[in-house]
Amino acid sequence: MGLDMYLYAKQYLADYCPEDKEKAEAIQKLFPELAGVKNQYGSAVKYVTAEVGYWRKANAVHDWFVKNVQKGVDNCGSYYVSRENLNELRALCDTTLKNRDNASETLPTASGFFFGGTEYDEWYFNSLENTIEIIDAALKLPDSWDFEYQSSW
Secondary structure (H helix, E strand, O other): OOOEEEEEEEEEOOOOOHHHHHHHHHHHHHOHHHOOOEEOOEEOOOEEEEEEEEEEOOHHHHHHHHHHOOOOOOOOOEEEEOHHHHHHHHHHHHHHHHOHHHHHHHOOOOOOOOOOOOOOOHHHHHHHHHHHHHHHHHHOOOOOOEEEEEEEO
């Protein structure tokens, strides 16, 4: 057990858009169990979701999401994350990596049940480097993709 954290990219497939409709139909063909499942407008497939980020016990990053995205509610729910949120977190990770002595002030760790260590050690700084890599890759996606954060423990 432990703190597992996920960043998902999600794209809506609109029935009124021919390209999206083709994508939805292609996806539906990949899953035979969905054959014949439709809504009043066409395909029942409405979203494509991809896991674009995963962290394990990166409690400082999780705490940032709780405070800045989840409005202080830490309930393992799924929360919309804007591109601005991701850019802000990326900049904070970068600043913290460049000024490691101030880590406890810029991006503090957070304790919690199965959240991992709260030391400012190699594990902590590696999680920030990983966060930057995740965000850089996510932000390369076109603007039609939305992001969601979810945690579990």
